[in-house]
Amino acid sequence: MDPPPTRLEGECLREQGRKSLVARFRTVGALIALLVAAAPPAAVAAPTPDYTITVNSSANGPAIDDKMYGVFFEDINYAADGGLYAELVRNRSFEFQAADNRAYTGLTGWTTTGTTVNDDFRLNERNRTYLQLTGPGSVTNAGYNSGVAVTRNAAYDFSIWARSDSASPLTISLTRADGTALATPIKINVKSNTWSRYAGSLRATSTSDAGRLTVSSGGSGTLRLDMVSLIPRDTYKGHGLRKDLAEKVAALRPGFVRFPGGCLVNTGSHYAYDAASNFPRARSYQWKDTVGPVETRPANANFWGYNQSYGLGYYEYFQFSEDIGAAPLPVVPALVTGCGQNRATDDPALLQRHIQDTLDLIEFANGPATSTWGKLRAQMGHPKPFGLTMVAVGNEENLPEEYFANFLKFRDAIKAKYPAITVISNSGPDDMGVTFDNLWAKNRAAGTDMVDEHYYNSPNWFLQNNERYDAYDRSGPKVFLGEYASQDAKFSNSLAEAAYMTGLERNADVVKMASYAPLFANIDNVQWRPDLIWFDNDESWGSTSYQMQKLFMTNVGDRVVPSSVTGGRVVQPQPITGRVGLSTWRTAARYSDFQVTATDGTVLVDGTFDGWTPVAGRGNWAVTGGAYAQTDVAAENTMVAAATNITATDYDISVKATKTAGDEGFLIPFGIKDSGTWYWWNLGGWNNTQGAIEKATGSAAAKEQLLTRPDTVTTGQTYDLRIQVRGTKVTLIRDGEVWGSFDDNAVTEPFAQVVTRDARAGELIVKVVNASAEPALTKVDLGGLRVAPTGRMTVLVGDPGEQNTRSAEPILPVTSTVRGLGSTFTREFPAGSVTFLRLEIR
Structure with a gap:
């Protein structure tokens, strides 16, 4: 008996009506070609992970305090005031003073026919200023931001301290700026000439973020008011x-x-x-x-x-x-x-x-x-x-x-x-x-x-x-x-x-x-x-x-589980190159004898200040007597820069600097890439108490300090300042003595992870941050720990340039169920993401 046909032969027989394979394929080569084509595809090699996280599940890391984050x-x-404290009235006790803020008066936040008074009739020794109305009058408060915010059907508790030398009926109303009512007014009668607290409730009939609270008096005598308050009844607990x-x-x-x-x-x-x-x-x-x-x-x-x-x-x-x-x-x-x-x-x-x-x-x-x-x-x-x-x-x-x-x-x-x-x-x-x-x-x-x-x-x-x-x-x-x-x-x-x-x-x-x-x-x-x-x-x-x-x-979680990571993409440090410049901060100063030279003596930037341009766009700069002087003592960050872009990795900057007036000292920028990316030597900063090397990366507001020390600058004294740049190493010399040095050689690591255990939930929490611009294929080895095949995954991901604003919140967490988990598994963590995996421990 003939043996049963193979799978390949069976397919051919069905397709060709049981014709002979040899008859169909005239050459051995053709037969071999068919066999190769019909064979199951070879297994494709799994891609090599970018990172491998290895968890030592048998070891205990440090316990995490319940107060770890606050x-x-x-x-x-x-x-x-105007924020977490729910009071809706700004300057409710008429105590704003110019000593608090030069723009303030006792009537900041108010529109009134009365005047503020501080005399022996005051509410108490700690609340001295009050509002005085003589005869019929009114006072209106606009609250914070655009006005007093109210919500339809919500109740608002009103209170006021008052005294009057004759009966004074008060009407309390909530309206929009155009007078449209936001609540039914309430009535209060002030009958005593001793300070007393009066209270009532307003219920909003409409919703508005631009309300006005008005207290109107119909009395004919002298009315004194203080501590005018409006607070939502529905506050936190x-x-x-x-x-x-x-x-x-x-x-x-x-x-x-x-x-x-x-x-x-x-x-x-x-x-x-x-x-x-x-x-x-x-x-x-x-x-x-x-x-x-x-x-x-x-x-x-x-x-x-x-x-x-x-x-x-x-x-x-x-x-x-x-x-x-x-x-x-x-x-x-x-x-x-x-x-x-x-x-x-x-x-x-x-x-x-x-x-x-x-x-x-x-x-x-x-x-x-x-x-x-x-x-x-x-x-x-x-x-x-x-x-x-x-x-x-x-x-x-x-x-x-x-x-x-x-x-x-x-x-x-x-x-x-x-x-x-x-x-x-x-x-x-x-x-x-x-x-x-x-x-x-x-x-x-x-x-x-x-x-x-x-x-x-x-x-x-x-x-x-x-x-x-x-x-x-x-x-x-x-x-x-x-x-x-x-x-x-x-x-x-x-x-x-x-x-x-x-x-x-x-x-x-x-x-x-x-x-x-x-x-x-x-x-x-x-x-x-x-x-x-x-x-x-x-x-x-x-x-x-x-x-x-x-x-x-x-x-x-309540305890760290030791883990390590291998592989990955790091960003290596780069030599400090770019433009050089000068700046001040609430200080007037003169800079002279400015020069940048290569280590072989070649002059890269001379001291004429020709072609220098503003970087920060502030201050009042002018070349006088061969010196570059900035004379505005109020301006902050007055940075100007030379036209030449220094591409050499080794160079020296020298300048003579004299403070002529103001609060602080000198700023000598270098490595300027743009208005938000640079270094500067800050002498006499922080109200002339401290010096530092500061580095801005992408934003002038985002400065980090690479070096700090106490420092002062004397007005009228000329200082000889030198900055030696050697790749990523910088030496700072003031009047011939080394002031400090640093090496900006740190490696940037965009991938980070930690693993914690939540004993109460019986879960392992794998936390992975991928701050790079590329997805990170990652193998996770739990060291033999058995976990459920499904888990809960929460991800924050998005464009690194995104912000959450009042009109849109593009960065919000997304939680989903993830499958295919085990003691070892592989996941791709998206570019610009944070992923938390909660895994049930078996």
Whole structure:
């Protein structure tokens, strides 16, 4: 019997009616060709991964604290009044003063037929200015941004303090600017000539973001009004905070809330309010000013250029922290100013009073209702202690000797009475440099609990410094990264931050807490960028970094699982080339004898200043007497540049510089690519207290410091400045002595990862950041760990140049189910993406 036909023969027989194969194919070669063509295709080799992540699933990495990520609230960018604090009336107590802001008066925010008065009829000694109306009159407030924002059918609680020497009927109304009613008016009768609080409720009949609140009087006598207030009844958990903003913070699930600010805390006068001193303005933030009834809380100048009412005070901060399940972290002044002021108190009694204030603060938070300050907390509505466990002393002080001496006195007093309280020190205003090194050495020697680091840097810095904390002393003070951000608001900045955050988690045994900063920005009142949450008077939206922070903060895990990555594409450093220039910052200066030479003596740029052009477009430059002089003492960043583009990798810059007037010193730019990409040697910066090498990458606002040290410049003195560039290495010479040097040779790594375990959920969380412009094919080897074949994947991806705005939020998380998982699997992570894979452990 003949054997059964093969598959190939069967197909041929069916197609050819059982004709002989030999008859069909006349040559052996033709038969072989058919056999090759009909054979199953050879297996295609799997593409080689760009990266391989290897997880050591049998090892335990550091535990991650529940407080790993938190938020930092500072009253900057109108974050409190007109922001998180739900009060809709601007300047409700008529306390705005020119001392707060030169544009202010007691009637800022108001239109009225009355006048503001500060006399013996005042409401109290901390609320001195009031409005006086004689006979029939009215006062109208336009609120914040475009007006008072109201929503149809929502209730708004109105209150006012008033007194009148004759009966004065008041009509309270909400309207648009054209007079169209937004609510049914309410009536109030003022009958007494002693200060009394009157209240009522308005219910909006329409929705508007441009409302006006008007108080009209029909009386014939003298009417005095103060503390005019309108607050939505629907606030976050009924505690007086704007609901949409508070909810966005709560959605982050922060482990802590740092408050009330940074520069806000350690600037201004440290003296408390004293009636005999004629109510000093611009004093530092002092917690006792911010508690008790709101009408007794004094208004104060804000470091950021506006007024703060203290309606959002320490009680409200503690309450908010509790409401969102976060630990409170107050910051108290150390009596050494920072943020460019750089002064230290020499008054021992004043220092002791502030130390006692800090002890009283802990009692206010934690003391029994029978204690002095615990009783005040209970009277304000919270008999139960808030459970304070941490206090930070000071913020970014740039006088390390004076600061640390004061810090030790605070710490010793706190530990003596409250030994369980964690007392947090800091390392100054920079991520490196003389002050940073000095303060870290002092903190290590003193056995400080925790050190607060702050820095704002370019995206490249964050991509180059993922391993920053790998080498920190495991037995030394822990790190609180209290303020950090990449200096712009694009998705590329968020990607760089995300890559850096994988390094924070990997070092969770050292970095115990971290918070992006600042938290809020009112779009019409911005003192600092970037910011996490933006808002106007009725809308709010999260930046791309908000979405990034939320992804990390809600997927932390409780322990790091050790992992490593191999392969990849890194960006190598390049020699420093480009144009050279000159600049100033709030300073007038003369520059002469300018020259750039190659190492063989060839002159690349001469000292005639011919063909120099503006880069920043500011200032008043002119060539006089062979020198290039800038005379505008108010202009910031007046950069001008030579026409020649330096392509040589080794060259020398020399110039003689003389400050003629102003606040700071000299700026010598080099390596200029465009208006947002350059280096400069900054001498006498930060109000003539510090020098630095700063590097801008893509934006003049996105500068990182490569080198810092204390520095001053003397007006009228001529300095001989030289910059030697050798590839990526730079040496800075002032008057023949080496001032400093650096090597900008860091490698940029756009791919980062970390793996954590969530024991409560029984899941492994694989977190991968691909900040490059190319997809990253990645093999993930879980080291034999068994996981479910399906998992949950959340991705943030998009154009690195995108921003989330009021009109559009292109960068939002997308969550989906992913299949084909196992102890080893391969995935392609998109260009410009962050991916979190939650895998169920079997």
